[in-house]
Amino acid sequence: xxxxxxxxxxxxxxxxxLAGLDTDTKNKALFTAAECLETDAADILAxxxxxxxxxxxxxxxxxxxxxxSLTQKRISDMAEGLRQVAAxxxxxxxxxxxxxxxxxxxxSKRRVPLGVIGIIYESRPNVTADAFGLCFKAGNxxxxxxxxxxxxxxxxxxxxxxxxxxxxxxxxxAVQLIPSTDRAVTQEMMRLNESIDVLIPxxxxxxxxxxxxxxxVPVIETGTGNCHVYVDADADFDMAIRIIxxxxxxxxxxxxxxxxxxxxxxICDSFLPKLYQALREKDVEIHADDRAFLEIDGCVPATEADxxxxxxxxxxxxxxxxxxxxxxxxxxxxxxxxxxxIITNNEAHARTFLDQVDAAxxxxxxxxxxxxxxxxxxxxxxxxxxxxxxxxxxxxLKELTSYKYTIRGNGQTRS
Amino acid sequence: xxxxxxxxxxxxxxxxxLAGLDTDTKNKALFTAAECLETDAADILAxxxxxxxxxxxxxxxxxxxxxxSLTQKRISDMAEGLRQVAAxxxxxxxxxxxxxxxxxxxxSKRRVPLGVIGIIYESRPNVTADAFGLCFKAGNxxxxxxxxxxxxxxxxxxxxxxxxxxxxxxxxxAVQLIPSTDRAVTQEMMRLNESIDVLIPxxxxxxxxxxxxxxxVPVIETGTGNCHVYVDADADFDMAIRIIxxxxxxxxxxxxxxxxxxxxxxICDSFLPKLYQALREKDVEIHADDRAFLEIDGCVPATEADxxxxxxxxxxxxxxxxxxxxxxxxxxxxxxxxxxxIITNNEAHARTFLDQVDAAxxxxxxxxxxxxxxxxxxxxxxxxxxxxxxxxxxxxLKELTSYKYTIRGNGQTRS
Numbered sequence: 101x102x103x104x105x106x107x108x109x110x111x112x113x114x115x116x117x118l119a120g121l122d123t124d125t126k127n128k129a130l131f132t133a134a135e136c137l138e139t140d141a142a143d144i145l146a147x148x149x150x151x152x153x154x155x156x157x158x159x160x161x162x163x164x165x166x167x168x169s170l171t172q173k174r175i176s177d178m179a180e181g182l183r184q185v186a187a188x189x190x191x192x193x194x195x196x197x198x199x200x201x202x203x204x205x206x207x208s209k210r211r212v213p214l215g216v217i218g219i220i221y222e223s224r225p226n227v228t229a230d231a232f233g234l235c236f237k238a239g240n241x242x243x244x245x246x247x248x249x250x251x252x253x254x255x256x257x258x259x260x261x262x263x264x265x266x267x268x269x270x271x272x273x274a275v276q277l278i279p280s281t282d283r284a285v286t287q288e289m290m291r292l293n294e295s296i297d298v299l300i301p302x303x304x305x306x307x308x309x310x311x312x313x314x315x316x317v318p319v320i321e322t323g324t325g326n327c328h329v330y331v332d333a334d335a336d337f338d339m340a341i342r343i344i345x346x347x348x349x350x351x352x353x354x355x356x357x358x359x360x361x362x363x364x365x366x367i368c369d370s371f372l373p374k375l376y377q378a379l380r381e382k383d384v385e386i387h388a389d390d391r392a393f394l395e396i397d398g399c400v401p402a403t404e405a406d407x408x409x410x411x412x413x414x415x416x417x418x419x420x421x422x423x424x425x426x427x428x429x430x431x432x433x434x435x436x437x438x439x440x441x442i443i444t445n446n447e448a449h450a451r452t453f454l455d456q457v458d459a460a461x462x463x464x465x466x467x468x469x470x471x472x473x474x475x476x477x478x479x480x481x482x483x484x485x486x487x488x489x490x491x492x493x494x495x496x497l498k499e500l501t502s503y504k505y506t507i508r509g510n511g512q513t514r515s
Numbered sequence: 516x517x518x519x520x521x522x523x524x525x526x527x528x529x530x531x532x533l534a535g536l537d538t539d540t541k542n543k544a545l546f547t548a549a550e551c552l553e554t555d556a557a558d559i560l561a562x563x564x565x566x567x568x569x570x571x572x573x574x575x576x577x578x579x580x581x582x583x584s585l586t587q588k589r590i591s592d593m594a595e596g597l598r599q600v601a602a603x604x605x606x607x608x609x610x611x612x613x614x615x616x617x618x619x620x621x622x623s624k625r626r627v628p629l630g631v632i633g634i635i636y637e638s639r640p641n642v643t644a645d646a647f648g649l650c651f652k653a654g655n656x657x658x659x660x661x662x663x664x665x666x667x668x669x670x671x672x673x674x675x676x677x678x679x680x681x682x683x684x685x686x687x688x689a690v691q692l693i694p695s696t697d698r699a700v701t702q703e704m705m706r707l708n709e710s711i712d713v714l715i716p717x718x719x720x721x722x723x724x725x726x727x728x729x730x731x732v733p734v735i736e737t738g739t740g741n742c743h744v745y746v747d748a749d750a751d752f753d754m755a756i757r758i759i760x761x762x763x764x765x766x767x768x769x770x771x772x773x774x775x776x777x778x779x780x781x782i783c784d785s786f787l788p789k790l791y792q793a794l795r796e797k798d799v800e801i802h803a804d805d806r807a808f809l810e811i812d813g814c815v816p817a818t819e820a821d822x823x824x825x826x827x828x829x830x831x832x833x834x835x836x837x838x839x840x841x842x843x844x845x846x847x848x849x850x851x852x853x854x855x856x857i858i859t860n861n862e863a864h865a866r867t868f869l870d871q872v873d874a875a876x877x878x879x880x881x882x883x884x885x886x887x888x889x890x891x892x893x894x895x896x897x898x899x900x901x902x903x904x905x906x907x908x909x910x911x912l913k914e915l916t917s918y919k920y921t922i923r924g925n926g927q928t929r930s
Contacts, residue, residue, distance in 0.1 A: 116847060118873060201892060204882055214903045215873075292726065297903040312708065316728050318904045339926040346928035379700045432531060454921040458536060458630075466620055466924025475929065476614060476920075488629045488712040488917040490905040504902040505891075506869045509881025511754040513761035514890065 103279040104288045108295030111216045111241040118274055119213050119239045123190040125227040125268070126237055127339045130186035133264035134179035137229060140260040147256035148225065157251055168223045168249055178229040179255075181480070185233040188479040191498045192239045206508045211501050213239030216291055216298035221357040222303035225253035231302075232261055232275045236483050238500035239490055241274055243296065245289055249280030252443045255279060290315035298490075302483055305410070320490060322483035325355035325438035326410045327468045330362040330427045330453070333446035335370050338412075339465060340443040343379050344416075346467040347441070349382045353412045355484055356439050359405060360417045362427045368392055368420060384414045391420035407434045424449050428456045435459055437486040439468040460486060460493035519697040519703045523710030526631045526656040534628050534654045535691055536606040540683070541652055545601035548679035549594035549854035551645060555675040556590045563640065568810040570664055583638045583664055593672075594808040596895070601677045607654045621923045624848055630712035633704055634897075635660045635726055637718035641669035644690030646717075647676055647690040649897050652710040656689055658711060660704055662718075663696030670694060679877035704728035704806040713905075717898055720825070735905060737898035740770035740853035741825045742883045745777040745842045745868070747859035750833075752786050753882060755858040756793050762856070764797045768827045771854050771886040775822060775832040777842045783807055783835060799829045806835035819820050822849045837862050843871045850874055852901040854883040875901060875908035881883040 137144070148170040155165050162165060196210040201207065212271020217240045221227045228244060233488035235242040246254040254277050262272040277286055290299065299319045301311040311317055329339045329347055347358035363372070368391055376386060380398050387402040388394070406417040417500050421427045442453040449462040461471045471493060478496030485491045491498075491499035552559070563585040570580055587899040609626040616622065632655045633645025636642045650657040661694045662671040668691050677687040693700055705714065705726060712898060716736045718724040728735055743763055746755045761772035778786070783806055791801060795813050802817040803809070822845075846855055856878035857868040865879045877887045886908060893911030900906045906914035 116871065116873065119873075188866065199892065201890070205885060207891060212873075283857075313731050316730075318733065318902060336926070342926060342928055350929055450923075456531065458534070458627075459919065461920045461923045464924065466922055466927040467929055470620060470922065470927065475616070476550070476622060477614065479709040487733060490733075490805060491918050492917055502907055504874065505876045505908050507876060507878045507881055507885065508865075509879065512755060512881040512885065513757055514765055514882055514884040 102278050102282070102285050103431050104278065104285060104292060107243060107276050107278065108216070108292050111243050112295040113275060114273040115213065115215050115241040116309040117177065117271060118236070118241055119192070119268070121239065125270070126239075126482070127186040129268040129270055130182045130233060130237065130491050133233070133304060134182040135255070136260045136264040136267075137175055137179045137182070140256070140263070144175060144260065145170060145172070146257040147252040149252050150252040151225075153446055159435070161248070164223060164249070168225065168251060168253070169251060170225055174226060181226075181230055182233045183511055185480055185497075188237065188497055190237065191501050203512050204510065205512055208506045209503050211498075212504050213396060214500055214502050216241045216243065216295055216321055217318065217500065218243045218245070218292070218296045218299040220299065220301045220303075220307065221247065222250045222307060223247045225250045225257060227302060228254045229261065229275065230480075231482065232495060234480055234500060236274055238497045239489065240500060242276070243289070244275065244277045245286055246277065247453045250420060251281050265344050265451055276486050288315065290317060293317050299481060301484050319486045320483070320485050320495070322495075323355045324410060324432060324436045324486055325357065326359050326408065326436045326483070327356060327439045327441075328360045328362050328431045328435060328445065329358050329441045329468065330431065331364065331367065331371065331507050332424065332427075332442055332446060332449050333366045334445050335362040335367070335371075335443040337374065337444060338369070341467070343373055343441065343443060345374065345378055345382060347469055348379070348416055349414065350467075350469055352414055354469075355410075356468050357412070358416065358441075358468050359409065359411050360419065360434070362421055363392060363432055364389055364427070365420045365422050379416065382414070384416050386416055388418040389420055392418040410436070424452060432456075432458050437488075437492075438484065439463065439471040441466060441468050462486065466506065517693050517697075517700050517701060519693065520663065522691050522693065523631070523707050524659050526691060527710040529686045529688040530598060530628065530630050530656040530783055532686060532714065533651070534607070536654065536685070540685070541605065541654075542601040543712070544680060544683040544685055545597045545648060545652065547682050548644070548648070548676050549597040550680075551675045551679040552590055552594045552672070552800065555671070555678070556587055557670040559590060559668065560585060560587070562667040565667040566640075566665050571871065575664070577663070579638060580672060582719065583640065583668070585640060585668060589641060593641050596641075596645055597648045600895055600912075602651050602653065603912055604653065606916050617788065618927050619784060619925065620927055622624070623921045624918050625921055626913075627919050628918050629915055630703075631656045631658065631660045631710055631730065632915065633707070633714040635701060635714065635716045635718070635722065636662065637702070637722060638662040638664045640751060642717060643669045643672040643692065644676065645895075646869045646897065649895055649912060650915060651689055652779065653912045655915060657691070658704070659690065659692045660701055661692060672714070702729060705732060708732050712828070715898060729735075735898070735900050735910070736898055736902045738770045739825060739851045739901055740772070740899070741774050741823065741849060741851045741919075742771060742854045743775045743777050743846045743850060744773050744858065745784065745863060746779065746780040746782065747857055747864050748781045749820050750786075750858040751794045751860060751862045752781070752789065756790055758856065758858060758880070758882050760793055760797060762833055762884055763799055764829065765882075765884055769830055769884075770825075771883050772827070773831065773856075773883050774824065774826050775834065775849070777834050777836055777845055778807060779842070780806055780835050780837050797829070799831050801831055801833060801843075803833040804835055807833040825851070827889045839867060843868065847871075847873050852903075854878065854886040856881060856883050875899065
């Protein structure tokens, strides 16, 4: 079993070194890491083949095998990802505020790294390089616990990253993959408050729930998205159809996809037939309430459970409401704090929706699919936070930092 | 046993109402609450007398009885505290950032309340009013779990606050005290993720540890302060003595008091005799390492355990170092992320200390006692955060908020 206490101790010692690295040094290390990944591609692919073989021998489904699989192209993408992170502005050291108190103390609020970040993730081996890149650029040490399915791939990627760090005279302990597939190690990691400052689970709802329920280390909850589009009484129908199709079908199985349509009762007759036809052309199964139900193939009655379900599939629930207030109430009851949209030409309704809907990202006349670090211009993201604490929505480099106050005096004492 | 699920449900429904209140309405409610507390003082004192009687019959120590005790003056102070919070700027609704993406989406980052805040606290009944005031002004609903020692006092204060809210047509469920002293309720509260967004424990190290270890709701850790003052080789000795005396003795038993002195070996002979004399005049017991030990009354050899101890008493540990680097290493090893100070005339050393010491508040030539919401000019505070996530150091109204992104488009879809 891995000596997690020792890994934590090393990470904690390393975080102080990383916090002091200048931007050029960090960028050079990221470029070197990109190069090493490309140079080591053959080794990484060979180790990945072991994981794939083990997966096949356990009859892993094709979809999971695809997520696990690395190719020359996917390794190049990982390398390119690190180069892109190098190109982003360094958040560390930014002075967020400075003020002078009546007693002469000068107080500055300075952006600093979070410290040691733990990432618990599932079978995609690219997370090993991606998470390292973002955490490292923001000055953090990172401890990675990947899925057991990908252990050989992850270790090979870690080895390549270590080679790069060594070349740049940076401690290899800037990134440490836990070399164990033992579940007890994950349990121990979730209680390592003495050295881990924050845990970010990346994966399905089950993984995230497990981490939230078992971790005593602070957690950033990410990725669950029961996202709604509300079509208001005076919406532009063509725009509404374009946006709903995009939010539902442009990519299924992602957290910012639309899972539920909320519609004003006054437009059921005029709008739904056209919408349902467009959805059915994309094979979307429609789970509608009584008022929104149409006798067509692929339209079934909705149950209460539908409204609480993140399908991650070609399915859409439909709820009819008699007012904007009812729409907002429904959304605030069932949503997961991710992304919600209204389609309307009524400016007062748009404002009310933006004010009252409680979610990380609230849209007027646009697709929920834009909730994404790249689309927001953050350059990259470690995930989408769905909690209220620390960061909400797409988390880029800034969201991987904290702050400290530095205070300069000339002998002040408190009276 | 209290129906905590129902309390949570009520709080969650109320948070949406509170989030939409304008500043005047909130301020009027705070002024009304202040008035009600003063009008109800006789009732509150009568209920407080029951708690005091119960405490005495259980032989509660005098110090705890004093913390539990309310007087006309203490009730006026609570009321005055609410009026001061009313006078502070409303953080809710502030636009933190706005940017336009190449596709025309206009993204704004807007400050919003955190939602539902749970406070778990010990015997001081004034927290009931203070915590309500801050949480409410920042637009949050609050669920309070006070100590069983203060249950009658807390219920009386809650009743008064409810009277004020009702007068202002604001749901009384803006503040809900759990009407139970059952420990099982605290356990249930710490796992009420469905309706509580953040838990803030206020009390001793034991309470905070209990909450961190048992809560699945996100926690803001507050209040543990193993704070150091480092006296550098070329410090101003008179200033150093003034600051150390202030940080150690101006108020003992508070989290921003100095617990440990770190001193450069080159000034042991010239500085320590004078310092120790000043400390002994204030009855401070000195736990010194070999190099810093002096054969005087009240100076004892330090053990390893001393460096990790937050005494909260008239005791001070002393550690000798041979360099600034060693001082920083010692502090980063033993501190609790609260407040650390260097006394120096060397600007390069001051900068290095500010850069490398990892704590919420890092001082040059000033007392650690200034880590405080009032001293920082925040007007009030709910506590001092010692964790990296969300907020660090004194937490005022802004730190009781989160943000959301509002995004306006004209039909954008993702390609």
